[in-house]
Amino acid sequence: MNAKSATAATTKPNAEYAIYKPNGRGNGGVIRFEFNRTKGAVFVDAATQSGEKQFDWESKITMKWGLNDLGSVLATIQGRQEQAKLFHQSEKANSAFELNFRDDPQKAPYFMSMSRQDGASKSVKKVMIPVTHAEAAILETALRAAITRLLGW
Incomplete structure (x- = not known):
């Protein structure tokens, strides 16, 4: 990596990691995690x-x-708990995130879901x-x- 690309990599304000899971049935999805330095948070998008x-x-x-x-999801990945359940409530909508560990060799070891219920229409x-x-x-x-x-350490 040259000096110019090293600088660009370290000064980028937001960094992201996405897990894409398209499938042949057309009902796959993607969940993306983005660290936002300016807002001091991780934003999670699902589509x-x-x-x-x-x-x-x-x-x-x-x-x-x-x-x-972050701690709850990390504890699940580290095997300290079987699931992380996050729930955020606002006037506009309720959002939920779940990460579950599955002890089934026939399936992926983790299952992730994210949902949002609109406050006005109640659609999910x-x-x-x-x-x-x-x-x-x-x-x-x-x-x-x-x-x-986030801790500044």
Whole structure:
């Protein structure tokens, strides 16, 4: 890496990691984690599959995570608890995130879901994806780095 690209990598205000899970049935999804240095939080976006390897980012679900949210998800990935359940309530909508560990060798070891219920219409959007050990390991590393940055250590 040359000096110019090293500087660009370190000064980028937001860094993200996305887990894409399109499928042949067209009901896959993507969940993206973005560290926002300016707002001091991790933003989590989820979108449903809208075509072959395409996702409906226009109708995405978004949650803003603080330290407690990050800790709960990290504890699940580290095997300290079987699931993380996050619930955020506002006047506009209620959002929920779940990460579950599954002890079934026939399935991915983790299952992640994110949903949002609109306050006015009560309509619900939901995105669900399986997560591999490798994806969980990358997410763990990213969340640990986000916590370090949020604490300013």
